[in-house]
Amino acid sequence: MSILGLTTPLPTYPPHFNLLSLIRPNILSLQPYRCARDDFDQGILLDANENAIGHSIEESDPLITLLPKNLNRYPSPTHDDIKTRIASLRNLPGPEYVFLGVGSDEVIDLVMRVVCAPGRDKVMVTPPTYGMYSVTAQVNDVEVVKVPLDVEGGRFSLEVDKVNSTLSSDPSIKLLFLCSPGNPTGTLIPLKDIIAILENPTWNGLVVVDEAYIDFAGVTEEVSAASLVDKYANLLVSQTLSKGFGLAGIRLGLALASPPLIQILMNIKAPYSVSTPTAHLAFTALSPSSLAQFNQNIASLNANRSYLLQNLPSIPGVGAILGGNHANFLVVQILGKEGGKVDNERANEVYLRLARREGVVVRFRGKEVGCEGCLRVTVGTREECEVVLRRLREVLAE
Numbered sequence: 001m002s003i004l005g006l007t008t009p010l011p012t013y014p015p016h017f018n019l020l021s022l023i024r025p026n027i028l029s030l031q032p033y034r035c036a037r038d039d040f041d042q043g044i045l046l047d048a049n050e051n052a053i054g055h056s057i058e059e060s061d062p063l064i065t066l067l068p069k070n071l072n073r074y075p076s077p078t079h080d081d082i083k084t085r086i087a088s089l090r091n092l093p094g095p096e097y098v099f100l101g102v103g104s105d106e107v108i109d110l111v112m113r114v115v116c117a118p119g120r121d122k123v124m125v126t127p128p129t130y131g132m133y134s135v136t137a138q139v140n141d142v143e144v145v146k147v148p149l150d151v152e153g154g155r156f157s158l159e160v161d162k163v164n165s166t167l168s169s170d171p172s173i174k175l176l177f178l179c180s181p182g183n184p185t186g187t188l189i190p191l192k193d194i195i196a197i198l199e200n201p202t203w204n205g206l207v208v209v210d211e212a213y214i215d216f217a218g219v220t221e222e223v224s225a226a227s228l229v230d231k232y233a234n235l236l237v238s239q240t241l242s243k244g245f246g247l248a249g250i251r252l253g254l255a256l257a258s259p260p261l262i263q264i265l266m267n268i269k270a271p272y273s274v275s276t277p278t279a280h281l282a283f284t285a286l287s288p289s290s291l292a293q294f295n296q297n298i299a300s301l302n303a304n305r306s307y308l309l310q311n312l313p314s315i316p317g318v319g320a321i322l323g324g325n326h327a328n329f330l331v332v333q334i335l336g337k338e339g340g341k342v343d344n345e346r347a348n349e350v351y352l353r354l355a356r357r358e359g360v361v362v363r364f365r366g367k368e369v370g371c372e373g374c375l376r377v378t379v380g381t382r383e384e385c386e387v388v389l390r391r392l393r394e395v396l397a398e
């Protein structure tokens with residue numbers, strides 16, 4: 001068995017990892033969809049049943065005048081220009097290490113479908129964590145094994161030995177989802193912990209490190225598992241333009257992995273999943289001048305995060321701020337009126353009052369492991385931070 005379309009040899013590190021035996025046989029043997037445009041994309045294009053006249057959107061629409069003129073044509077199936085910019089941003093050798101998806105939620109779904117047979121295979125998650133891993137598993141009829149983080153004192157650290165022994169004891173676990181910085185923990189996973197799992201010689205599975213929030217976590221090259229992608233064939237790092245880049249509306253997520261895994265994702269994806277407007281905006285968002293603005297925006301949001309961190313503790317009724325605070329949100333404990341103990345019911349009431357009466361929507365996370373009595377507050381603009389501090393103080397004084 002080989003991987004269709006792969007032009008480079010299979011990687012050999014780590015030595016215990018066998019990619020071909022991990023991928024579901026039906027995926028390996030798949031003949032990907034091909035269109036004439038894969039071979040010829042110039043001339044009179046009468047191959048794809050597009051509308052030769054063009055779209056019919058009225059010209060007064062403010063957006064349509066700004067968009068590329070070729071919306072009647074299917075977009076590129078590969079978008080190599082965007083991939084090249086991403087590879088350069090993340091210090092990877094080239095576009096063959098990058099996959100583009102409709103948000104990183106699509107990447108999560110695709111990678112699960114590549115390695116997990118419905119009704120038979122399992123994935124592992126480390127709660128508290130992002131809810132879509134389990135939702136996607138349920139949609140795909142894949143069982144979820146949970147090894148919670150060490151939540152003592154809001155630490156939220158990975159129990160590496162437990163993770164490794166559980167992985168080794170159950171060969172039907174094919175995927176491990178780690179989230180760094182975690183949602184809702186805001187905590188970075190040290191690269192040495194990720195390496196300890198990648199090097200586990202008794203588990204032939206894939207580690208997915210979800211780095212949706214990595215741009216808020218400091219010097220990306222030092223904290224991102226993207227730096228391990230060129231070495232480890234059993235690693236996939238997912239990232240997104242939805243958070244640090246402020247482009248949640250265009251739906252562009254990405255996977256960084258070794259070329260064989262990227263090729264497999266390319267083979268199974270819908271041919272034109274990333275739209276022309278999305279591709280156009282993503283390409284520009286990765287230009288040098290946009291990246292300068294991106295860095296400024298990250299610095300501003302991180303300054304606002306520090307402002308919240310400084311001011312939240314002085315509000316009576318606010319308890320500890322949990323986790324590592326490496327993302328664009330904070331996890332804040334709410335205390336009971338008497339005795340100062342963490343109070344889940346009050347946290348939920350505060351959440352509802354803030355939303356219904358004060359027009360400030362945060363997220364109640366009190367049902368998550370280790371997050372009793374917690375609200376997750378996204379870092380907003382400076383004005384929004386001032387409002388949330390004021391309204392929280394008022395609601396907690398009632």
Ligand SMILES: Cc1ncc(COP(=O)(O)O)c(C=O)c1O
Binds near residue numbers: 130210239241248
């Ligand atoms: C940890 C994590 N991963 C992935 C996503 C999904 O991001 P995208 O907008 O790229 O689908 C989110 C969204 O909130 C998230 O919190």
